[in-house]
Amino acid sequence: MNYQEILEKIKTKVEPIYYKEDLGVLNAEVKPSDIKKVISFLKDELKFDWLNFITAIDWPENQNIEIIYYLYSNITKDKVVIRVKLDRNNPTIDTITDIFKTAEWHERETAEMFGVKFLNHPYPKRLLTIDGMDAPLRKDFKCDDLKPLPKD
Amino acid sequence: MGLMNGIDEKFLKKIPGAPVIMTSIEWIINASRANSLWTVTFGLRCCAIEMMHTGATKTDWARFGFEVPAASPRRADVMVVAGTVSKKMVPIVKRLYEQMPDPKYVIAMGACAISGGPFVYDSYSVVYGVDKIIPVDVYIPGCPPRPEALIDGFIKLQKKIMTQKFRK
Numbered sequence: 001m002n003y004q005e006i007l008e009k010i011k012t013k014v015e016p017i018y019y020k021e022d023l024g025v026l027n028a029e030v031k032p033s034d035i036k037k038v039i040s041f042l043k044d045e046l047k048f049d050w051l052n053f054i055t056a057i058d059w060p061e062n063q064n065i066e067i068i069y070y071l072y073s074n075i076t077k078d079k080v081v082i083r084v085k086l087d088r089n090n091p092t093i094d095t096i097t098d099i100f101k102t103a104e105w106h107e108r109e110t111a112e113m114f115g116v117k118f119l120n121h122p123y124p125k126r127l128l129t130i131d132g133m134d135a136p137l138r139k140d141f142k143c144d145d146l147k148p149l150p151k152d
Numbered sequence: 153m154g155l156m157n158g159i160d161e162k163f164l165k166k167i168p169g170a171p172v173i174m175t176s177i178e179w180i181i182n183a184s185r186a187n188s189l190w191t192v193t194f195g196l197r198c199c200a201i202e203m204m205h206t207g208a209t210k211t212d213w214a215r216f217g218f219e220v221p222a223a224s225p226r227r228a229d230v231m232v233v234a235g236t237v238s239k240k241m242v243p244i245v246k247r248l249y250e251q252m253p254d255p256k257y258v259i260a261m262g263a264c265a266i267s268g269g270p271f272v273y274d275s276y277s278v279v280y281g282v283d284k285i286i287p288v289d290v291y292i293p294g295c296p297p298r299p300e301a302l303i304d305g306f307i308k309l310q311k312k313i314m315t316q317k318f319r320k
Contacts, residue, residue, distance in 0.1 A: 129239070147274070147275075
Protein backbone atom coordinates (compact mmCIF):
# COMPACT_ATOMS: atom_id res chain seq x y z
CA MET A 1 0.00 0.00 0.00
CA ASN A 2 1.24 3.50 -0.69
CA TYR A 3 0.44 6.30 1.67
CA GLN A 4 -2.66 7.49 -0.19
CA GLU A 5 -4.34 4.11 0.16
CA ILE A 6 -3.58 4.03 3.89
CA LEU A 7 -4.91 7.57 4.18
CA GLU A 8 -8.14 6.71 2.37
CA LYS A 9 -8.67 3.74 4.68
CA ILE A 10 -8.00 5.82 7.78
CA LYS A 11 -10.45 8.45 6.49
CA THR A 12 -13.25 5.87 6.50
CA LYS A 13 -12.83 5.57 10.27
CA VAL A 14 -11.63 8.94 11.59
CA GLU A 15 -10.99 12.27 9.92
CA PRO A 16 -7.34 13.36 10.23
CA ILE A 17 -6.82 16.99 11.21
CA TYR A 18 -3.72 17.22 9.10
CA TYR A 19 -1.56 14.86 7.13
CA LYS A 20 1.64 14.88 5.14
CA GLU A 21 3.91 12.44 3.37
CA ASP A 22 7.46 12.24 4.64
CA LEU A 23 9.96 9.90 2.92
CA GLY A 24 7.07 7.78 1.69
CA VAL A 25 5.58 7.43 5.17
CA LEU A 26 2.18 8.82 5.99
CA ASN A 27 2.10 11.24 8.94
CA ALA A 28 -1.47 11.71 10.07
CA GLU A 29 -2.57 13.91 12.92
CA VAL A 30 -5.73 12.90 14.72
CA LYS A 31 -7.75 14.23 17.60
CA PRO A 32 -6.69 13.03 21.08
CA SER A 33 -10.08 11.47 21.66
CA ASP A 34 -9.73 9.35 18.51
CA ILE A 35 -6.38 7.76 19.34
CA LYS A 36 -7.65 4.41 20.63
CA LYS A 37 -10.05 4.13 17.74
CA VAL A 38 -7.41 4.75 15.09
CA ILE A 39 -4.74 2.56 16.66
CA SER A 40 -7.06 -0.41 17.08
CA PHE A 41 -8.33 0.13 13.54
CA LEU A 42 -4.77 0.10 12.21
CA LYS A 43 -3.93 -3.00 14.19
CA ASP A 44 -7.02 -5.06 13.52
CA GLU A 45 -7.94 -4.15 9.96
CA LEU A 46 -4.83 -2.75 8.28
CA LYS A 47 -2.51 -5.37 9.87
CA PHE A 48 -0.14 -2.92 11.53
CA ASP A 49 0.97 -5.45 14.11
CA TRP A 50 4.13 -3.82 15.40
CA LEU A 51 4.39 -0.66 17.51
CA ASN A 52 7.91 0.61 16.91
CA PHE A 53 7.90 3.39 19.44
CA ILE A 54 5.98 6.13 21.16
CA THR A 55 7.70 9.42 21.79
CA ALA A 56 6.88 13.10 22.00
CA ILE A 57 8.05 16.50 20.82
CA ASP A 58 7.83 19.65 22.87
CA TRP A 59 6.69 22.77 21.00
CA PRO A 60 6.87 25.66 23.50
CA GLU A 61 6.05 28.35 20.91
CA ASN A 62 2.70 26.70 20.09
CA GLN A 63 2.13 25.49 23.67
CA ASN A 64 1.87 21.95 22.38
CA ILE A 65 3.19 18.52 23.22
CA GLU A 66 3.02 16.26 20.21
CA ILE A 67 2.82 12.50 20.85
CA ILE A 68 4.08 10.30 18.03
CA TYR A 69 3.08 6.69 17.44
CA TYR A 70 5.19 4.85 14.87
CA LEU A 71 3.59 1.67 13.60
CA TYR A 72 4.96 -1.01 11.30
CA SER A 73 3.41 -4.01 9.64
CA ASN A 74 5.32 -7.26 9.46
CA ILE A 75 2.76 -8.57 6.96
CA THR A 76 2.51 -5.77 4.39
CA LYS A 77 5.84 -4.07 5.35
CA ASP A 78 4.13 -0.68 5.58
CA LYS A 79 4.86 2.12 8.01
CA VAL A 80 2.60 4.80 9.38
CA VAL A 81 3.05 7.63 11.86
CA ILE A 82 0.14 8.87 13.95
CA ARG A 83 0.53 12.23 15.67
CA VAL A 84 -1.55 13.76 18.42
CA LYS A 85 -1.22 17.31 19.67
CA LEU A 86 -1.94 17.96 23.33
CA ASP A 87 -2.14 21.05 25.48
CA ARG A 88 1.29 21.73 26.96
CA ASN A 89 0.05 22.82 30.35
CA ASN A 90 -2.12 19.79 30.98
CA PRO A 91 -1.20 16.99 28.54
CA THR A 92 -3.57 14.07 29.05
CA ILE A 93 -4.32 11.17 26.75
CA ASP A 94 -5.72 7.65 26.94
CA THR A 95 -3.29 4.78 27.13
CA ILE A 96 -3.09 2.27 24.29
CA THR A 97 -1.63 -0.46 26.50
CA ASP A 98 -4.74 -2.59 26.05
CA ILE A 99 -4.13 -2.60 22.28
CA PHE A 100 -0.34 -2.91 22.19
CA LYS A 101 1.16 -4.36 25.38
CA THR A 102 4.58 -2.95 24.46
CA ALA A 103 3.19 0.56 24.77
CA GLU A 104 3.41 0.25 28.56
CA TRP A 105 7.11 1.09 28.89
CA HIS A 106 7.07 3.56 26.01
CA GLU A 107 4.27 5.44 27.71
CA ARG A 108 6.04 5.37 31.06
CA GLU A 109 9.13 6.86 29.48
CA THR A 110 7.16 9.51 27.60
CA ALA A 111 5.26 10.33 30.77
CA GLU A 112 8.36 11.02 32.83
CA MET A 113 10.37 12.70 30.07
CA PHE A 114 7.64 15.06 28.88
CA GLY A 115 5.20 15.20 31.78
CA VAL A 116 2.38 13.63 29.80
CA LYS A 117 -0.33 11.89 31.78
CA PHE A 118 -1.60 8.61 30.33
CA LEU A 119 -5.04 7.78 31.64
CA ASN A 120 -5.83 4.19 32.75
CA HIS A 121 -2.21 3.12 32.51
CA PRO A 122 -1.76 -0.23 34.32
CA TYR A 123 1.49 0.68 36.11
CA PRO A 124 2.11 4.44 36.07
CA LYS A 125 5.47 4.43 37.87
CA ARG A 126 8.67 6.16 36.78
CA LEU A 127 10.96 4.13 34.55
CA LEU A 128 14.31 5.92 34.27
CA THR A 129 14.36 9.09 36.35
CA ILE A 130 14.21 9.64 40.09
CA ASP A 131 11.12 10.76 41.95
CA GLY A 132 10.53 14.47 42.10
CA MET A 133 12.33 15.34 38.90
CA ASP A 134 10.62 17.56 36.36
CA ALA A 135 10.18 16.48 32.77
CA PRO A 136 13.79 16.66 31.57
CA LEU A 137 13.20 16.63 27.82
CA ARG A 138 11.01 19.72 27.86
CA LYS A 139 12.72 22.73 26.39
CA ASP A 140 12.41 24.84 29.55
CA PHE A 141 13.73 22.17 31.94
CA LYS A 142 15.61 23.48 34.95
CA CYS A 143 17.55 21.43 37.48
CA ASP A 144 19.54 22.46 40.53
CA ASP A 145 22.82 20.78 39.66
CA LEU A 146 22.58 21.08 35.88
CA LYS A 147 25.79 22.52 34.43
CA PRO A 148 25.13 24.16 31.05
CA LEU A 149 27.70 23.58 28.34
CA PRO A 150 30.03 26.60 28.17
CA LYS A 151 29.73 28.44 24.85
CA ASP A 152 33.30 28.39 23.50
CA MET B 153 58.43 -16.98 50.03
CA GLY B 154 55.40 -15.50 48.38
CA LEU B 155 54.49 -13.63 51.51
CA MET B 156 57.70 -11.65 51.39
CA ASN B 157 57.19 -10.25 47.92
CA GLY B 158 58.05 -6.59 48.00
CA ILE B 159 58.27 -6.48 51.79
CA ASP B 160 61.12 -4.61 53.35
CA GLU B 161 63.63 -6.75 55.22
CA LYS B 162 63.22 -4.72 58.38
CA PHE B 163 59.65 -5.98 58.90
CA LEU B 164 60.59 -9.65 58.90
CA LYS B 165 63.24 -11.19 61.03
CA LYS B 166 64.09 -14.85 61.04
CA ILE B 167 65.56 -16.06 64.29
CA PRO B 168 68.68 -18.07 63.51
CA GLY B 169 68.34 -21.75 64.23
CA ALA B 170 64.57 -21.75 64.77
CA PRO B 171 61.58 -21.92 62.33
CA VAL B 172 60.14 -18.67 63.67
CA ILE B 173 59.50 -15.37 61.95
CA MET B 174 59.08 -12.32 64.11
CA THR B 175 56.98 -9.43 62.92
CA SER B 176 54.24 -7.17 64.16
CA ILE B 177 50.56 -8.07 64.41
CA GLU B 178 49.84 -4.92 62.44
CA TRP B 179 51.93 -6.07 59.50
CA ILE B 180 50.44 -9.57 59.53
CA ILE B 181 46.86 -8.25 59.53
CA ASN B 182 47.56 -5.67 56.87
CA ALA B 183 49.34 -8.19 54.66
CA SER B 184 46.46 -10.64 55.01
CA ARG B 185 43.99 -7.98 54.03
CA ALA B 186 46.01 -6.56 51.17
CA ASN B 187 46.76 -9.89 49.54
CA SER B 188 43.25 -11.29 49.57
CA LEU B 189 41.02 -8.56 48.24
CA TRP B 190 37.68 -9.78 46.93
CA THR B 191 35.77 -7.48 44.63
CA VAL B 192 32.04 -6.97 44.45
CA THR B 193 30.75 -8.48 41.23
CA PHE B 194 29.04 -5.59 39.61
CA GLY B 195 29.70 -3.12 36.84
CA LEU B 196 27.78 -0.04 35.93
CA ARG B 197 28.73 0.76 32.37
CA CYS B 198 31.45 0.34 29.76
CA CYS B 199 34.34 0.39 32.28
CA ALA B 200 32.91 -2.90 33.52
CA ILE B 201 33.96 -4.54 30.24
CA GLU B 202 37.53 -3.47 30.88
CA MET B 203 37.26 -4.69 34.48
CA MET B 204 36.08 -8.12 33.27
CA HIS B 205 39.02 -8.19 30.90
CA THR B 206 41.37 -7.41 33.77
CA GLY B 207 40.05 -10.37 35.70
CA ALA B 208 40.29 -12.70 32.71
CA THR B 209 43.25 -14.77 31.62
CA LYS B 210 45.32 -12.24 29.69
CA THR B 211 45.88 -9.78 32.54
CA ASP B 212 44.82 -12.05 35.37
CA TRP B 213 44.47 -9.89 38.51
CA ALA B 214 44.59 -12.92 40.82
CA ARG B 215 48.36 -12.81 40.30
CA PHE B 216 48.46 -9.79 42.58
CA GLY B 217 46.11 -11.08 45.22
CA PHE B 218 42.74 -9.72 44.13
CA GLU B 219 41.43 -13.26 43.87
CA VAL B 220 37.86 -13.84 42.83
CA PRO B 221 34.93 -11.50 42.36
CA ALA B 222 32.72 -12.23 45.37
CA ALA B 223 29.25 -13.52 44.63
CA SER B 224 27.76 -11.36 47.36
CA PRO B 225 28.73 -7.95 48.74
CA ARG B 226 28.79 -9.52 52.21
CA ARG B 227 31.94 -11.44 51.28
CA ALA B 228 33.67 -8.59 49.46
CA ASP B 229 36.40 -6.21 50.59
CA VAL B 230 36.73 -3.82 47.68
CA MET B 231 34.20 -2.24 45.40
CA VAL B 232 35.26 -1.17 41.91
CA VAL B 233 32.81 1.47 40.75
CA ALA B 234 33.27 0.84 37.04
CA GLY B 235 31.18 3.35 35.15
CA THR B 236 28.73 6.20 35.33
CA VAL B 237 26.61 6.45 38.46
CA SER B 238 23.20 7.74 37.51
CA LYS B 239 20.86 9.27 40.05
CA LYS B 240 18.51 6.32 39.73
CA MET B 241 21.42 4.00 40.65
CA VAL B 242 22.46 5.91 43.80
CA PRO B 243 20.32 3.97 46.33
CA ILE B 244 21.49 0.65 44.89
CA VAL B 245 25.21 1.57 45.00
CA LYS B 246 24.77 2.84 48.55
CA ARG B 247 23.04 -0.36 49.60
CA LEU B 248 25.81 -2.49 48.10
CA TYR B 249 28.40 -0.41 49.93
CA GLU B 250 26.56 -0.68 53.23
CA GLN B 251 26.26 -4.45 52.90
CA MET B 252 30.02 -4.91 52.63
CA PRO B 253 31.75 -5.83 55.90
CA ASP B 254 34.44 -3.60 57.36
CA PRO B 255 37.20 -2.96 56.39
CA LYS B 256 35.96 -1.95 52.96
CA TYR B 257 37.63 -0.02 50.18
CA VAL B 258 36.30 1.71 47.08
CA ILE B 259 38.06 2.27 43.77
CA ALA B 260 36.59 4.86 41.39
CA MET B 261 37.43 3.58 37.92
CA GLY B 262 37.21 5.84 34.91
CA ALA B 263 36.33 9.46 34.28
CA CYS B 264 32.63 9.01 34.96
CA ALA B 265 33.08 7.55 38.42
CA ILE B 266 35.63 10.24 39.29
CA SER B 267 33.78 13.36 38.17
CA GLY B 268 30.93 12.57 35.80
CA GLY B 269 33.25 12.44 32.81
CA PRO B 270 31.69 13.30 29.47
CA PHE B 271 28.29 13.68 31.12
CA VAL B 272 29.22 16.72 33.20
CA TYR B 273 27.47 19.25 30.98
CA ASP B 274 23.75 19.37 30.26
CA SER B 275 23.02 16.17 32.11
CA TYR B 276 20.01 15.72 34.34
CA SER B 277 20.66 12.14 35.39
CA VAL B 278 24.35 11.71 36.30
CA VAL B 279 26.03 12.00 39.71
CA TYR B 280 29.18 14.09 39.40
CA GLY B 281 31.54 11.53 40.86
CA VAL B 282 30.88 8.55 43.08
CA ASP B 283 32.70 10.31 45.96
CA LYS B 284 29.56 12.42 46.37
CA ILE B 285 27.83 9.36 47.82
CA ILE B 286 30.47 6.96 49.19
CA PRO B 287 34.11 7.48 50.30
CA VAL B 288 36.71 6.59 47.67
CA ASP B 289 40.25 5.32 48.28
CA VAL B 290 41.83 5.19 44.84
CA TYR B 291 40.95 7.09 41.67
CA ILE B 292 41.95 5.60 38.29
CA PRO B 293 41.69 8.06 35.41
CA GLY B 294 40.95 6.98 31.87
CA CYS B 295 37.96 6.50 29.60
CA PRO B 296 38.06 3.58 30.11
CA PRO B 297 41.36 2.83 31.89
CA ARG B 298 43.43 0.05 30.44
CA PRO B 299 43.72 -3.19 32.45
CA GLU B 300 47.27 -2.21 33.39
CA ALA B 301 45.95 1.02 34.89
CA LEU B 302 43.37 -0.88 36.91
CA ILE B 303 46.03 -3.28 38.23
CA ASP B 304 48.19 -0.27 39.06
CA GLY B 305 45.28 1.20 41.01
CA PHE B 306 44.84 -2.07 42.87
CA ILE B 307 48.53 -2.15 43.80
CA LYS B 308 48.25 1.43 45.05
CA LEU B 309 45.30 0.31 47.17
CA GLN B 310 47.43 -2.54 48.56
CA LYS B 311 50.14 -0.06 49.49
CA LYS B 312 47.54 2.09 51.20
CA ILE B 313 46.26 -0.90 53.16
CA MET B 314 49.81 -1.74 54.26
CA THR B 315 50.15 1.68 55.86
CA GLN B 316 47.12 1.26 58.13
CA LYS B 317 47.85 1.74 61.83
CA PHE B 318 45.99 0.02 64.64
CA ARG B 319 47.58 1.92 67.52
CA LYS B 320 45.87 5.14 68.46
